[in-house]
Amino acid sequence: MKKNLHLTATIDQPELLENMVEKLATRHNATGYDKARVPNSWLALDTSSIEAFVSGVVEFDYNDDQRIKIPFITCMLFSCTKEKDESYDLSWTASFN
Numbered sequence: 839m840k841k842n843l844h845l846t847a848t849i850d851q852p853e854l855l856e857n858m859v860e861k862l863a864t865r866h867n868a869t870g871y872d873k874a875r876v877p878n879s880w881l882a883l884d885t886s887s888i889e890a891f892v893s894g895v896v897e898f899d900y901n902d903d904q905r906i907k908i909p910f911i912t913c914m915l916f917s918c919t920k921e922k923d924e925s926y927d928l929s930w931t932a933s934f935n
Contacts, residue, residue: 847910849894859916859928862888884920889913 849855874882893911900906918926 843898845896845898847894847896849892855890855892855914858888858890862886862916862918862928881921885917887915887917889915 876882890913891911892914893909896908896910898906914930916928916930918928920926
């Protein structure tokens with residue numbers, strides 16, 4: 839029998855995490871990547887990354903009558919890439935080991 843699982847993750851102090859990611863994406867130092875010599879079919883990218891420890895709580899329903907809450911601390915990696923004359927693209931990854 840298949841059942842849907844409703845899972846919720848809540849992050850402690852999201853405003854601090856948001857502030858760090860905004861600083862990453864809005865940095866304004868010219869690294870010269872747009873002058874890099876690359877083959878015609880390639881694009882030169884500017885990149886920047888930040889690693890942050892994040893804590894919070896994961897909650898899910900168990901047996902329709904019990905809600906389980908599990909605290910977590912994990913490391914998340916946020917990376918920004920930027921093509922010439924474009925805005926930053928943000929990606930992130932986390933490991934819940």
